[in-house]
Amino acid sequence: MARPRSAAAERAMLDATRAALVELGWSKLTLGDVAARAGVAKTTLYRRWPGKSALVVDAVAVLFDELELPDRGSLAADVGGVVRSFAALLERPETATALMALVAESTRDPGLRDRIRTAVVDRQKRLVLEGRARAQARGELPPDADPVAAARQADLVFDVIAGAVVHRVLVSGEPADDAWVTAFTALLVAGLGALTPPG
Amino acid sequence: MARPRSAAAERAMLDATRAALVELGWSKLTLGDVAARAGVAKTTLYRRWPGKSALVVDAVAVLFDELELPDRGSLAADVGGVVRSFAALLERPETATALMALVAESTRDPGLRDRIRTAVVDRQKRLVLEGRARAQARGELPPDADPVAAARQADLVFDVIAGAVVHRVLVSGEPADDAWVTAFTALLVAGLGALTPPG
Amino acid sequence: MARPRSAAAERAMLDATRAALVELGWSKLTLGDVAARAGVAKTTLYRRWPGKSALVVDAVAVLFDELELPDRGSLAADVGGVVRSFAALLERPETATALMALVAESTRDPGLRDRIRTAVVDRQKRLVLEGRARAQARGELPPDADPVAAARQADLVFDVIAGAVVHRVLVSGEPADDAWVTAFTALLVAGLGALTPPG
Amino acid sequence: MARPRSAAAERAMLDATRAALVELGWSKLTLGDVAARAGVAKTTLYRRWPGKSALVVDAVAVLFDELELPDRGSLAADVGGVVRSFAALLERPETATALMALVAESTRDPGLRDRIRTAVVDRQKRLVLEGRARAQARGELPPDADPVAAARQADLVFDVIAGAVVHRVLVSGEPADDAWVTAFTALLVAGLGALTPPG
DNA sequence: TGTTAACCGAGACGGTACGTCCAGTCTTTCG
DNA sequence: CGAAAGACTGGACGTACCGTCTCGGTTAACA
Structure with missing residues (x-):
């Protein structure tokens, strides 16, 4: 009406x-x-929107949804690719200032924490799951034995990748340049390979 | 006078x-x-202090300085220990809310960024260096060939550890419990071992 | 809108x-x-209001506008009446403290000076003009020969009356009692009469 | 030091x-x-000094003490002279702003009121008394019949002169130029003459 | 095809905190 | 041992935003 x-x-x-x-x-x-x-x-x-935080969550969420994971042919290449594109996203001024501030706010506001997770963080786990599935298809990683353990490992890998990039770019304040991306990717891929040797 | x-x-x-x-x-x-x-x-x-940020940096810096790395006998145990104590620190309410907010502010204030790095972040690299030296003494890791490469790897390991814990606790908002710490430690130690096999 | x-x-x-x-x-x-x-x-x-001074001007201006000049039958009675009511106004605590402070401020602030004159001082000249016209109607004072000179004399009389009362009450700090009012009125009326003898 | x-x-x-x-x-x-x-x-x-007011009283008092009343040969000339020199004093920026502010403060502070009267105001009555005595010596004014009444009239004349000048200069904000001084002097001298005709 | 209710812009409102300035007092160190 | 230097508590300043509220004016769905 x-x-x-x-x-x-x-x-x-x-x-x-x-x-x-x-x-x-x-x-x-x-x-x-x-x-x-x-x-x-x-x-x-x-x-x-009820306030600044909620508005900014919606404003930046779309930027994170633009992340993609094209098949680059190998697990290492895929990891390197996602690290690079995530780092590029965090080097944008709106993303950097907003993400950290929202996380800071969310430590005191469970509603906001949920909103951030739903709209920003958890959506990006798709990248890990996709990369993992692809690597399994290629035979670089063994197929999931236990689905619960698999989910746990995906979460761990997500925290490691996202955390390392965030820390490198925003906390340490150094660029995620080729040398760093290469070294980090090597470390992670080596770790994954060593942990789950092909049966 | x-x-x-x-x-x-x-x-x-x-x-x-x-x-x-x-x-x-x-x-x-x-x-x-x-x-x-x-x-x-x-x-x-x-x-x-010129403002809220500078004051809070000084107020929380001392908390980070309380982190210690007792010798737990193996690289894995040492990594697990530091992860646990860092997670415990980040789970304290004053630390969590302050650290993220300061990093957010620092993206717009180079002076603050330096202050945070000097007073909080860089000081903790000592933990990585100490753990690394100890592991080398034990023969778990090879001695440094190239000191520049060694420093770079220490920085990488620092970003990975600190970043993963920060992301797990503050962004993902999940506890850094035993299962997670064990899995993360295993991944990291496996990666380090696979990358730099004992000669 | x-x-x-x-x-x-x-x-x-x-x-x-x-x-x-x-x-x-x-x-x-x-x-x-x-x-x-x-x-x-x-x-x-x-x-x-841009500040304390402007606010107080508006707050006290209305008090000055309450002054009136009822016809008391003779120039001397009219002068005595206005002197008494002006003195009563200045003996009110809000008026006394405000008027002098505003004048003090206005010596450094031309905008304020204008504001005071417009809102407080000049408006009271009506009392002099009214009393003067009435005295002329009664034949106590000669009619205006030169309007410019008449305006100047009205201004002078205004300064003499207002100034004498202000000085008596606020500077000398003595009451404007009957004896003083009578003496002042006599002096002023005698002066006016002696200056402009009926033709 | x-x-x-x-x-x-x-x-x-x-x-x-x-x-x-x-x-x-x-x-x-x-x-x-x-x-x-x-x-x-x-x-x-x-x-x-206990505060700003007391300090300023002492700082400006000496300026008022510089007023003098040279014998200019007639009552009218003496009045004109004192009016001019008082006006010149009030047109100085330090005097104007200070005198009014002090009077404003003194409406709420009896100690300050006494201090101002003692150090600034009452001391200038000497000018009236001196001029009066001189006029009496010249035969322009009758000798004092009643000393109490004489003192009262001196106070009145003081309030009229000082008040008119203060009001003209600080409240009306117009200069005490020759025309104004002449007119005011004429009014006052005429009033004094008419009130107390030579016997 | 009007009606009309929700939407819109504008901006005034009661509040809270800001960062600065000054009052007046107290504590050190120097001459 | 008195005076300079200046740190201290306290409180008002004038500003900037907050989130809420009235306004008059403008649509767009429904009757």
């Missing part, structure tokens, strides 16, 4: 949020500024 | 900062509140 | 300002306190 | 106070700034 919400406004707000993150970073980003950039009233922002 | 700064006030401010972090978390921590808890005027806070 | 400013808030702020002047005087009056008394946010105060 | 510094320091502080009044005006004058200008510690300032 009533007028529906404007899809254009939604897009404008998310675009404005990313633009503001690039220019100002998380801590200087204000909802008033986002509203002004989007040509929208603050009210409209608050009608859709 | 003038009155010196009060050491008692300094201690009180850092203690108050940690207490406020535990109770309120990073984003709700205010310098006015810290000053009030410390029984100190805001002026005194601002005389010593 | 937007929400209009609240008239109730405006009234509350001016009332609170007068109340705070009475209790605290100019120098201990703080805008935070006024806001609190008025049940209003500091922001609302600053949205309408 | 030994002890015989005291007298020099006192002079330096009062000079610095006047200089700061000229530059900054009353409301932006700070004791820290005065101390710095005088090359003195804040402590030294507080040892001698």
